[in-house]
Amino acid sequence: MEHFLALVTKPDNVPILAILFLIPYFMWLSYRQARQTDITGVPSDAALNDKVYVWPYLCRNEFICAIIVMLVLGVWSIMIDAPLEEPSDPTKTPNPSKAPWYFLALQEMLVYFDPWIAGVVLPGLIIAGLIAIPYIDINPKGKGYYTIKERPFALAVFSFGFIVLWIVLMIVGTFLRGPGWNFFAPWEYWDPHLVVPLTNVNLSYLFGIRSETTANFFGFVVVAGYFSVGPIFYLWKRNSSRFLQELGLVRYVVVSFLFLTMMALPIKMILRIFFNVKYIWVSPWFNI
């Protein structure tokens, strides 16, 4: 526990402590406003056209905000010194070796996926997916105000991705991952000699498949089947859903691919944690 307190109060982990407070606060703040909009209705055009002079009203706010932020930064800088460890030594690898805190969600993904997926493909898709958001979200409502009722799907997906898959994984990576990147609860001692049995097996093995070729084919079927959930849903609902017709095939394919890729992470996490599954698809060229 002492050791956990030392970890939490490490200077470089202060931003994570700040995030622990800031994220719930802003979620609460936005939720309250969204609920109010959903009850009382969308603000009218009149409210939008109610204009004020930037000087002095906006400039005053900016000035006050800047002073408060500089005060906080000043106190933070006086109270807490930036860390400086011993000189770098390529022959002395610390255990655990951690990336900067804002990349720890990515490092955490390495537990569940091979580096080429966790370190390259998924980050690339995160960026591409973020950029794609305005082009695939064709819902014209909910622009310029907080609401939940008018865009529940968009909010649920983004909040899940941002809060759970980015912020929470970052916090887990910082505070709960010890030597060997093993999971340690806050009260557990970070034992560098901890022996963790590697009992993970591939999904095909769980299904009793022993031949490599069959396992390769089995993995392909599972992964292809997972990603074809999207197209099948489209073919099934295309005629009855106005929403799908408005969205169009191309946008739908992008949305379903990005969504299924995102959900692959929690699915793989559950498979790993509860069923000890290592890979879903083992092929001669890559493993997923």
Added chain:
Amino acid sequence: MNEERKGLKEKITNSDIWRSIFRHGYEDTGRRYTLQILQNVWLHLHPPRVSRHALNFRFTWCMGGITFLMFLVTAVTGVLLMFYYRPTAEYAFRDVQYLEFDIPFGMLLRNMHRWAAHGMVISVMLHMFRVFLTGSYKKPREFNWAVGVILLLVTFFLSFTGYLLPWDQLAFWAVTVGTNMARATPVLGHEGPFAPQDITQSNDVRFALLAGTIVGPSTLLRFYILHCVAVPLLASVLMALHFWRVRKDGGISGPL
């Protein structure tokens, strides 16, 4: 009483001494407020008027502005730090120690730079979260959202390249771990899937990033130049574009 005070005020402002110092009074008119914005090089980024809800902290969380402020703080403190820092393996660590122990306010300077950088990473993530929650990326602001995503990456990269510069164990291994994944880039990394045979660890994408097969002196120089010159320039250009588009796309988002 009030009348008397008003009389006194006029007496003072009409006196020869007062008028010799202040050429004219401050008109309380919309024209005056508009000119204040238009004629000021630092403020002309703003429109003369904004909708009232743009002033609302609960709506904007001030996060975009705070991100920009943090960028300015890191730019100013960063320039000052550059006076005391040499990006070579022999000197880098010692220069940071020298800065901390011998330069007046050196420690404070370094703290401000580091904490402002961390603050910028937090505020830029919260800014993105706010923009999403208010649906502000929707038409006509699609492209500005894309610019914002690139700026988020640039912020991460700025912070990441700066992380190496103290050249201590923390810096060295964080950057080693952070760049290790580039080995596994499909096709372009020597350990990635589908890598051609001529891609080795001394010509793959990780080599381009590190200027070597491990983090070494040339990596330090490379990251230093990226951190102090190349990426800040890119960030400035993108920020100019980002702010310009905020105005061209109709100012801060609101219900339309």
